[in-house]
Amino acid sequence: MxxxxxxxxxxxxxxxxxxxxxxxxxxxxxxxxxxxxxxxxxxxxxxxxxxxxxxxxxxxxxxxxxxxxxxxxxxxxxxxxxxxxxxxxxxxxxxxxxxxxxxxxxxxxxxxxxxxxxxxxxxxxxxxxxxxxxPTAPTPPVIAVTTAQAPTPAQPRHAAPIHGADETVRVSARLLETLLLHSEELVSAKLAASVLQEELSTLVGEVAERGAERDRALAAARRAVKKGTGGEASLAGLLEQGCLHERTVEGRLRLLEKSAEKHTRSLQALVDPLLEEMKKLQLLPCSSILDPFAKLVRDLTRELGKEADFSLSGGELEFDRRILAELKEPLLHLVRNTVDHGIELPQAREAAGKPRRGTVSVEVRLQDANRAELILADDGCGIDLEQVKRSALRRELATEETLARMPDAEALQFIFESGLSTSGTISSISGRGVGLAIVRETLERLGGHVSVTSMPGTGTTFRLVFPLSFARMRALLVQVAGRDCAIPAAVVELSARVPLSEVKRVENRDTVVAAGEVLPLVSLAGILETGRRSIEPDVTVSYVILRAADRRIAFAVDQVLGVQEILVKPLGRQLSRVRNVAGATVLGSGRVVPVLNVADLFRSALGGGAAVASLPLANTPARQARVSVLVAEDSITSRTLLKNILEASGFLVRTAVDGADAMAQLKTDPCDVVVSDIEMPRMDGFELTRSIRADAKLASLPVILVTGLESRTDRERGIDVGASAYLVKSSFDQTNLIEVIQKLT
CATH class of the missing domain: 1.20.120.160 (HPT domain)
Known part of the structure; x- marks a missing residue:
């Protein structure tokens, strides 16, 4: 050239x-x-x-x-x-x-x-x-980097430049990103130095613990040297030399420990500020990607014959430019869908008593020190929930029975499924059901999530939650089936331990009560398919409660190891998408640990079935006698059906027509387990369970409630009165009932 x-x-x-x-x-x-x-x-x-x-x-x-x-x-x-x-x-x-x-x-x-x-x-x-x-090949983007604060207006124009002068330089964004990546690699070096310093401190402690023993051995050796002759004196002399040498080694180790501690502090003092300053070089106001959407809204409304205004709040907040770059495409899809599907034609808005011009607003705000939230709202027609359900049914995303029981807020999230669209036509703007799937996938790849709420005739609101840092994060280290895993600390609510006896079965799923709320308890080892270790009946279960959008699930783990800062690495092209895994990190010890994808964990937990999610209990010795079951059911049809099912499985079954009859039988002829309906005359299932728990002789008797009451309030009431398991008839499976009885007896 x-x-x-x-x-x-x-x-x-x-x-x-x-x-x-x-x-x-x-x-x-x-x-x-x-x-x-x-x-x-x-x-x-x-x-x-x-x-x-x-x-x-x-x-x-x-x-x-x-x-x-x-x-x-x-x-x-x-x-x-x-x-x-x-x-x-x-x-x-x-x-x-x-x-x-x-x-x-x-x-x-x-x-x-x-x-x-x-x-x-x-x-x-x-x-x-x-x-x-x-040129056809675009040049690398550049960023204006401010190197100092602006001078005061009163400063004379002819004054010599000072250290605080406002200067900017244009630097290739690719160069900045490379420098930031190299700087972030220092996190691994800092962690490795900390691990080495801790190991050295441990070694010094172990050597110091032998100090008293060494002193006694040294004194005995000196006495032996004075009294002994020949070989004994020679052996005692060697022992004395060994003790003196060990004392010298201990002194050198202590010096090394102090030096390592000093260098670790120095490294931390250098690395942390460097990373913070490098992060600032990557910060851009979010208005840099949001301001152009005002023109996009105008162009789209003109093309569609609509009228709408765009407003932005919080555009001055600054984020990592890499995160902003990832958010640009999903926001483009959301805004286009909002204008196309949400904002009505001016005539339709006037007929509905609305202003001719619609509004599309974006608000950006910080949730906490680690996460931000972007809210995209419109005052349009809202989302047709029935159309969403019909589309989900047509694409076999759920059955009619499931959709009938599903809360509206949960069914609305189907719009993020690939290929699902509520638009009857396909245009250049929307209608293929791909855009919103891209929104969810992008947010999950960033370690965030997206949710939607909508009111017919009022409008729709999308909430995008995303992390502030792209690669560095604080993570909770847990051990699962003997292997370490990292979970982003931003989604962890708490960790705890409970006795296995406090784990209850509700709708054939393990549950645990945390902060007064009944939460599903899922085996993380079962989700990750790492091979599960059996849990003995007399041990406690460790779990962590994770939150994604509005859902909370407790995941059982072997043990919680603690929180530490990590640097997330992508899996590479060969493993670009691994279910339940978002990336990996290298600990200070050099071990590679997977970083879990929380959104995938929730999907696996909710869709994997009870067999995968349930806790692996240790096998108990087989009973020599047949298990006796008392079935309390006022409907003769249901009572006969349950009796036949259980007898066919080898149980010894007798029946009661209601709760009062069951309680009377139990006082004269106990059994191994009670299976009861809830809605019965004289004494219902809740009252029966409460009465059993109040009786000193029957307090430990397992009680399984099988009922058509499936509301959250009813399930929590069942747990409160002491039910061992709660199965809903609408999703009843005779195999589930038999498995629950076997586990409880």
């Missing part, structure tokens, strides 16, 4: 950066100009637009881009007519100006290169066939 060609390439790269800034500013200025009602404000904004276009024209001339300069000249003429009063502000004028900006964007940045705003380049490309004045 000649020097002239190299210079031209560098100039074109610089022009691309400058042009992107001008195009972004032009789009924002035009939107503000369209909303401005004061004449003075309009003239000020118009002058700003005119100057931006003029500057862009001069820059295009400087790099010999005649076509771009010609387009800028034509746009200048339109703006000049407006300034002279020969053209009035109106919808047609603003549409013309936006089209011209789109055409400029498409000409400067052809397909594959950066664009001024999501969606804008595509529209511009459809209106004109742009030339390709810039």
């Amino acid at each position: 000649s020097d002239h060609e190299a210079l031209l390439k560098e100039l074109l790269a610089t022009f691309a950066i400058e042009a992107q800034e001008h195009l972004d500013a032009l789009s924002s200025h035009l939107l503000a100009l369209e909303r401005e009602e004061e004449e003075a404000g309009r003239q000020r904004l118009l002058e700003g637009v005119f100057r931006r276009v003029h500057t862009l024209k001069g820059a295009a001339h400087a790099v010999n881009l005649a076509d771009v300069a010609h387009d800028c000249q034509e746009l200048e003429e339109v703006l000049a007519e407006i300034k002279r009063g020969e053209a009035e502000f109106g919808v047609e004028i603003f549409d013309l100006l936006h089209r011209e900006i789109n055409r400029l964007s498409a000409r400067i940045f052809p397909a594959g290169a950066p664009t001024a705003a999501p969606g804008a380049a595509q529209q511009g490309a459809s209106q004109t066939a742009p030339h390709s004045p810039l």
Whole structure:
């Protein structure tokens, strides 16, 4: 490449950066100009637009881009007519100006290169066939890095530059990212140093523990040297030398321990600030990706014959540019779906008593020190829940019975399933049922989640929760089937231990009571398919409660090891997607530990079935006698059915017509387990269970409630009165009942 060609390439790269800034500013200025009602404000904004276009024209001339300069000249003429009063502000004028900006964007940045705003380049490309004045391979993006604080306005212009002068430099984003990745690698070095220092301290402690024993041996050796002769004296001398040498080694170890501790502190003092400063270099205000959506909303509403305003709150909050880059595509899908599906036509809004113009708002806020939340809301027609259920049924995502029992808030989440769409037509904007699946997948890949709420005729709200840091995080280390795993600490609510006797069966699932709430208890080893160790009846169960969106599940683990900072590594191309695993990390000891994908864990726990999720109990010795079961059921049909099922499985069965009859039988003829309905005359199943628990002789008798009452309140009441298991008739499976009886007896 000649020097002239190299210079031209560098100039074109610089022009691309400058042009992107001008195009972004032009789009924002035009939107503000369209909303401005004061004449003075309009003239000020118009002058700003005119100057931006003029500057862009001069820059295009400087790099010999005649076509771009010609387009800028034509746009200048339109703006000049407006300034002279020969053209009035109106919808047609603003549409013309936006089209011209789109055409400029498409000409400067052809397909594959950066664009001024999501969606804008595509529209511009459809209106004109742009030339390709810039190189076909886009140049690396750059970031303006501020190196110091701005000077005060009172500082004299001729004053010599001081340390606090405001200076910025343009640095390739690729270079910044590389530097950040190298800096993050120091976390592993810091962890390794900490582990070595801890091991050295442990070794010093072990040697020091032998101090008294060594002193006694040394004293005995010296006495033996004085009294002994020949071989005994020689052996005692060797022992004395060994003790003295060990004391010398202990002294050197203590010096090494102090030195290691000092160097570890120094390394930590260097690494932590370095990482924080490098993170700041990657921070960008979220408005950098959200501001262009105002133009996108305007363009889409104009295309669809609708009217809507876009508002942004919290755009000044800064996040890692890598996270913002990941969020850009899902937000694009959400905004397009919101305008297409949510916002009604002006006539329909007026007929519903709404303003002609709809609203699309985005609010960004911090949840805590580790997570942020983005709320996208509209005041449109809402989501047709029945249509969502029909689509889910058609795609076999759930059965009719499941959908009938499912809460509306849970059924609404089906919109994030791939291929599910409530749109009857397919257009260039939406209707294929792919966009929202991309939203969920992206958020889960980031370690966050998305949820939706909707009110018919009122509007829809999407909530996106995502981490603030892309790679570094605090994680809870747990041991599962003898293997270490890491769980993002941001989703961990608490960890605890309970006696196995406090684990109850509800609807054929293990449950545990935490903070007054009954939560499903799932074997993490069963979910991960790592091979489960049997739990003895007299041991305690360790578990961690995780939260994803509005769900909470307790996962049983072997033990909780503690919380530490980790650096998450991707699995690589060969293992780009592994169920239940989001990545891996290297501990200070050098061991590679998987980082679990919480969203996958929840899907596996809820869809894997009781056999996978239940705790693996140790086999108890087989009973010599047949297990006796008392069935309390007022319906003769149900009573006969249960009796036949249990007798066919080898149980000794007798029946009672209600709770009072069952209690009377138990006082004269006890059994091994009681299976009872709830809704019965004289004494219902709750009262029967309470009476059994209140009787000293029957208090430990297992009670299984089999009922049609499936509300959360009824299940919790069953646990409160002391039921050992709670099975719902709508999902009744005779195999489940038999397994529960076998486990309880």
